[in-house]
Amino acid sequence: MINKKDMKRVEEYVYEIPKSFRDDMRVPARLYADEELLDTALKDRSVEQLVNTATMPGVVKYTLAMPDIHQGYGPPIGGVIALKTSDGVISPGAVGYDVNCGVRLLRSNILAEEVKPIMDDIVQALFRGVPSGVGRSGDIKLSHRDMEAVLEKGSAWAVSQGYGTKDDLEHTEERGGMAGAEARAVSKEAKKRGQDQLGTLGSGNHFVEVGEVEGVYDQEVADAFGLFEGQMVVWVHSGSRGLGHQVCTDYVRDLQRAVSKYGIKLPDRELVCAPFDSPEGRDYFAAMASAANYAWANRQILAHRVRQILDDVLAGLVKDRELTLLYDVAHNIAKVEEYPIDGKLTKLIIHRKGATRAFGPGMEVLPASYRDVGQPVLIPGDMGTASYVLVGTTEAMEKTFGTSCHGAGRVLSRSAAIKKIRGSELQQQLAEKGIVVRGGSWKGLAEEAPDAYKDVDRVVNVVHSTGIARKVARLVPLGVIKG
Amino acid sequence: MSEGFEEIEHTADLAIKAYGRDMSELFTNAAHGMFALMAEASLEGPACEREVSLEAMDYEGLLVDWLNELIYRHEVEGETYYGFTIETLSPTKLEAHVTGGPTKNKTKAIKAATFHDLAIEETPNGLAATIVFDV
Numbered sequence: 358m359i360n361k362k363d364m365k366r367v368e369e370y371v372y373e374i375p376k377s378f379r380d381d382m383r384v385p386a387r388l389y390a391d392e393e394l395l396d397t398a399l400k401d402r403s404v405e406q407l408v409n410t411a412t413m414p415g416v417v418k419y420t421l422a423m424p425d426i427h428q429g430y431g432p433p434i435g436g437v438i439a440l441k442t443s444d445g446v447i448s449p450g451a452v453g454y455d456v457n458c459g460v461r462l463l464r465s466n467i468l469a470e471e472v473k474p475i476m477d478d479i480v481q482a483l484f485r486g487v488p489s490g491v492g493r494s495g496d497i498k499l500s501h502r503d504m505e506a507v508l509e510k511g512s513a514w515a516v517s518q519g520y521g522t523k524d525d526l527e528h529t530e531e532r533g534g535m536a537g538a539e540a541r542a543v544s545k546e547a548k549k550r551g552q553d554q555l556g557t558l559g560s561g562n563h564f565v566e567v568g569e570v571e572g573v574y575d576q577e578v579a580d581a582f583g584l585f586e587g588q589m590v591v592w593v594h595s596g597s598r599g600l601g602h603q604v605c606t607d608y609v610r611d612l613q614r615a616v617s618k619y620g621i622k623l624p625d626r627e628l629v630c631a632p633f634d635s636p637e638g639r640d641y642f643a644a645m646a647s648a649a650n651y652a653w654a655n656r657q658i659l660a661h662r663v664r665q666i667l668d669d670v671l672a673g674l675v676k677d678r679e680l681t682l683l684y685d686v687a688h689n690i691a692k693v694e695e696y697p698i699d700g701k702l703t704k705l706i707i708h709r710k711g712a713t714r715a716f717g718p719g720m721e722v723l724p725a726s727y728r729d730v731g732q733p734v735l736i737p738g739d740m741g742t743a744s745y746v747l748v749g750t751t752e753a754m755e756k757t758f759g760t761s762c763h764g765a766g767r768v769l770s771r772s773a774a775i776k777k778i779r780g781s782e783l784q785q786q787l788a789e790k791g792i793v794v795r796g797g798s799w800k801g802l803a804e805e806a807p808d809a810y811k812d813v814d815r816v817v818n819v820v821h822s823t824g825i826a827r828k829v830a831r832l833v834p835l836g837v838i839k840g
Numbered sequence: 841m842s843e844g845f846e847e848i849e850h851t852a853d854l855a856i857k858a859y860g861r862d863m864s865e866l867f868t869n870a871a872h873g874m875f876a877l878m879a880e881a882s883l884e885g886p887a888c889e890r891e892v893s894l895e896a897m898d899y900e901g902l903l904v905d906w907l908n909e910l911i912y913r914h915e916v917e918g919e920t921y922y923g924f925t926i927e928t929l930s931p932t933k934l935e936a937h938v939t940g941g942p943t944k945n946k947t948k949a950i951k952a953a954t955f956h957d958l959a960i961e962e963t964p965n966g967l968a969a970t971i972v973f974d975v
Contacts, residue, residue, distance in 0.1 A: 491947070491949045546916075559949070561975055599951075605952065610904070625955075772854075
């Protein structure tokens with residue numbers, strides 16, 4: 358069991374467990390948290406899981422967890438692990454079962470005040486028009502050839518089919534299509550699972566949310582991002598659906614053999630991995646990149662649906678109904694990036710599970726309009742409080758492998774949430790706060806209640822105070838649909 | 841705990857503890873437990889009969905693969921299974937006959953069964969295993 362006394366405070370809000378804490382640790386482990394978030398983290402196995410990640414072969418500098426940390430499979434959610442591509446491993450558990458679960462934020466020229474009076478109609482229209490819910494399939498059934506194109510081209514395939522614009526690609530991480538994706542690395546079972554799920558929201562914590570920019574903290578960056586106070590915005594949060602889940606299942610199973618083949622010792626079976634530079638490792642990377650592309654295509658199509666639905670509902674009320682894409686970020690993914698290690702620029706495989714890339718100013722891969730200020734970092738909170746737009750920083754590049762937190766992080770188990778909260782009462786409580794919510798089931802709503810999540814303001818305060826991502830705007834929910 | 845399984849607490853996802861007098865019963869009850877969380881089968885019309893054949897490195901690996909295979913079939917065939925007959929079970933091989941019907945009520949989408957905290961342990965009454973599902 359890990360205690361506070363095993364951790365040393367490196368700087369405000371940054372705690373470190375030294376390498377000496379356990380024999381099998383290769384590097385220290387760091388947690389970004391305030392005291393209250395730290396106390397919460399120590400209540401479940403998340404910190405122990407963080408320590409486990411520091412044992413992985415090829416790991417460099419330190420492993421990290423963001424302040425929205427909670428218990429996961431293998432690494433904790435909120436975990437960041439950097440390993441050398443030359444002699445390090447790649448691990449499906451360190452990416453997560455929902456490959457490229459992520460979020461995009463659409464902005465408008467509409468004032469939230471204009472649409473608040475018809476929020477019920479908006480939410481109703483979104484609930485009817487966006488395929489969501491448990492096991493719900495969509496209208497798109499992919500042929501074998503289309504599936505291959507989705508896996509290898511991602512959002513670009515969706516745009517070529519008429520879903521959205523080239524401008525959307527410019528404003529998506531990896532332009533919505535990761536290099537290295539190979540459809541042949543994805544099993545036929547995964548393809549079958551994903552065949553009719555493209556353009557569907559899913560369930561659990563996936564949602565579409567209409568929100569309002571409540572306040573701007575950094576006017577210069579907000580201007581660069583096209584955000585203004587009182588603006589109506591729309592969030593889309595979804596992932597790679599059954600296809601991504603199956604990719605993870607397949608490789609967690611198949612890499613069991615690689616672990617014994619390469620003589621890798623692991624403290625937790627869910628840390629199953631293979632050397633990045635091996636046939637097995639390369640296959641997983643190719644499959645993961647393909648699943649990531651599926652998720653980007655999915656969010657591209659969902660956003661297109663949202664645009665169509667809102668265009669329809671707001672016709673006659675608002676003249677300029679265009680929704681443009683601020684940005685789209687992944688928060689379950691593994692990327693090849695370069696960072697200085699021992700003074701030398703080194704190629705690393707950065708695993709982010711429940712953590713968001715937060716590149717600082719000057720990074721070439723960012724859209725031209727953001728290159729001077731840094732990457733938008735999108736932080737969806739829970740449906741009752743707030744969400745944030747942050748900006749990536751040079752500090753993040755130096756301290757956290759260009760990474761920040763991803764959201765609020767759960768504190769209550771789903772069963773505890775259901776016992777504590779009734780979905781119908783929750784809907785009523787949120788309505789009294791002016792938030793319209795429609796969900797696929799009362800139980801599903803209760804599980805996603807604000808009380809089940811950490812305080813997003815605290816989580817964001819930690820990353821802002823440590824400088825790894827800076828606050829740009831705080832957004833509040835007006836209408837939410839959940840699967 | 842008369843049913844051979846029970847739901848247990850987990851922060852982000854779903855977990856069950858399954859019991860069995862022997863390994864076959866443990867596998868059967870784990871499957872029952874998982875479907876109890878997920879969905880109901882329609883009992884109208886003829887039942888569907890499916891064969892499952894799997895290989896893995898050990899019993900834990902087989903258990904996870906068994907449940908994941910059932911999740912896959914459930915999602916892709918639109919079926920929910922309620923009858924499980926384990927025909928062959930060794931540390932590295934499972935063959936089973938599975939009976940079910942079209943899915944009627946979906947309550948939960950389970951992404952996968954995981955290895956998290958999975959250990960098949962001996963109890964005074966036989967065997968037990970905790971299985972955590974990613975939802």
